[in-house]
Amino acid sequence: MQRHRKKLWYLAQQGSLQHPPPPTSEAGPQPTSEAGTSKLRSTDFPDHVPVLNVLLEDFKRLYEGPDPSPKLINNVQSKLHRIRQFIGWMSHGKKNLGHLTFMADLPNIRGWVKSLRNNKMTLSTTLHYLKNVRQFIVFMEETPPSTSRLGKTQLKLIKREITVSIMAWKRPVVLHQMRVKGQKDAIMHTIKELHECRRLALVAIPKLFSRLEKQHTSMAQGNLFGYVTAYLASLYGHRLGVFLNMTDVQVSQAVHGPEKDDYLIKVEEHKTNESFGTAKLLLTDKEYGWLIDLIQLKTKLAKGKPMSKYVFFNTTFSQDRNLTKYLQRAWLEMQLRGIPTFTSLRSAIATFARDRHGEDSQERKSMARLMCHDTATSDKFYTMDLTIAQARKGRLLFEEAQKEEVESGKKKHESPPPQSEESEKDGEESVTGTKKKRKKKHHERPPPQSEESEKDGEETDGEETAEDEESQEATPEGEATTEIATTTSDKKSTPSVTRSRAKKRCRVLLSPLKQSPHKLSNRIGVRRSRKGATRRKL
Structure with a gap:
């Protein structure tokens, strides 16, 4: 603890923990590869129509919000690209585009949906096209431009047509997701591989630090980042964004637990911070020392140059976005099976938590909160996909249920226990006695009586x-x-x-x-x- 405090004090004196705004040399959000590699027919967007440009610009501002993140900007650009593809298809060969009446051509919409099906893109991407177009139609329905001649009924028809296409597309998409899940399970990392990864990383990380102190190279720095992220990702299963957005200030302000000498780091910027808040990493004293040494290494190499606020840095001292590449390189050096990603490690840990602790157990919920994992989303698609071990357990349940039913049926058809000879004799005497009495009483007839006997x-x-x-x-x-009759005999003879x-x-x-x-x-x-x-x- 004292050693870490000294390092932090030294970095604070040099101003390394007070970061200026990120340099302008950092690459901004790049458009996805999907935007430039579409294989639909050449349907150029009509840039000469001001109404469409204004509509798309308003749509972009609405979904980006007042303070968009780079990830959100990239997602909105992908949405706009899909909507432009739709508008280009619908407006091909049409006139008076400012009236927007070309959007109400339902057979043309069906042709566009059919072209998506024939196109060589994944089913999930095709479903994204349909959902983004429906979002744009809803936006037009709520705030139609002044030049539009589309009526409310026509907009409802367009929206209904897109919705029906989405509903028809859901079943193949779910089956596709099941197939992808089966392929992932076939190459999923085992528990033994995760343990071996952490064991080898504990040995390699100190050696890489000593090598960098003697001679700094970009290859050695990338290997160090790969081993550190592989160790932490195989333990907690956090996403790539948690390591990318981890800052020097968050590491320096980690909560210290004096009882076991551990540290709790809270990362604010990640994918699911709206649902789970900060992403948390509880590190031991040795693991926490690695991150402090990385900050110190960055300060030493920068020599007063502007630095980014992130722990993992590149050669220009800005945010390093190649952590997945470093992870795979370290995994290959450890001679482990497969090609890992942060997502594959996360899926393996989440699957082990579900299978080991049960779907509704409190242990699984605690692990999901720590790794910012929404179990409802994964269970929505993957609960029906069972492994052979889970199917074997289900078969045993079926067999046990039918076995119990057969046994209960046998018990019902079993004869009553045999009685003793004395009880049988008593029962026979009682039955025959009652029968004789009944016969005597019912067959007795009153004898004929005379007048005197009648008086008597x-x-x-x-x-x-x-x-x-x-x-x-x-x-x-x-x-x-x-x-x-006996109860009423006490009453008077009225x-x-x-x-x-x-x-x-x-x-x-x-x-x-x-x-x-x-x-x-x-x-x-x-x-x-x-x-x-x-x-x-x-």
């Missing part, structure tokens, strides 16, 4: 009805009705109560249906007459 029967009618109710309790069909009791007894007697309905109705009538006679006597 009137006196004992209440007892007989009670006995009939008790006998019906033994039958399972009359259990519910007899319970209701006419309504007696009628309800008679109805319940009728239901109890009718439930077995062992006798004919005519005989049952006669018995019920006799009993009702007896009850009436007893009431009159009382």
Whole structure:
């Protein structure tokens, strides 16, 4: 720690950590190769039409914003190139271009889309053409120029035609992305290669520093940058922009952790700073010393000349944009497999994090935050693409699920456990006893009675009805009705109560249906007459 503080103090005294604006010799954003290598038919943009020039200039200012970065300027230039290709195709051989009515030719739009399909460009690039043209049509729909004679309906038709083409193009694009992903997985770096890269870099970096102190060469400087970036990229998987935009001030203002003597560097300018904030690198004391030595080396070689604020510099002491080349050269010297890029190392680390810790694990989310990686974007396209090991695990899940289903089906069809001989005998006796009782009760008929016996029967009618109710309790069909009858027996013998009791007894007697309905109705009538006679006597 003391050694690093001394170096930083020495650099601050020399003014190395106070950077002037970048020199004008730095190359500005260059147009992409796509802008000059299109193989569509020669469709020159009509530069003589002021309306189109004003439209494209307004579109450019809108998407660049007030303070565009070099990367954003490059992206907007690519958009404008694609839109110019579309306008050149649509305006070919047309007149009165200032009215913009040539844009409403739907068959010509379909011909342009077909030419994109026949052109030898990747499917993703073709989809970018369609999306950029739709953005321009939406821009025209919201702010149409004064000379335009395109109606709202025509603009909606143009936008709908482009949208339908995009929807039809999505399926082959997704399949293309899956094929590209499969090719990347076939040559993806292994965990063993990443460990070997860091092990060899730890040995080579001190030797390269000592060589540069003795004799500085651009080749040795590039090799040093390659080994340092390979070491850090194989550990954290950061993008190229994180290393390109790392400044001397950010390194000097790193947060020091005294417990384990480590340093936290926060890089502000990178691709996903809007979503993740600063990109973070936690370095050990030795790793942090490498970056301090690079800043000191740049100050020593500059000898008071203007320097850029970036840690990795070229021979003119400006930002070095050849870090990928240096990385590949160092990888080749380490005799490792394949040709790496910062993106390939990042993909390998993100894939290992997903496979080792699980898709929804907290460990994977923590790693994604550190490397500024949006897992939702990658899972949107690549979750359906499984390796052979993942497919093998899925097959085992299917087999286990079907095995459990078969076992549960066997358990359902299994017979109940056998009973003992004593329990079987008891069950048989109880069943046969109830059957005999039922037969006796339902087949008994009352004997013919004389007048005297009828009078005597009137006196004992209440007892007989009670006995009939008790006998019906033994039958399972009359259990519910007899319970209701016993509960209501405590009530007074009002006419309504007696009628309800008679109805319940009728239901109890009718439930077995062992006798004919005519005989049952006669018995019920006799009993009702007896009850009436007893009431009159009382």
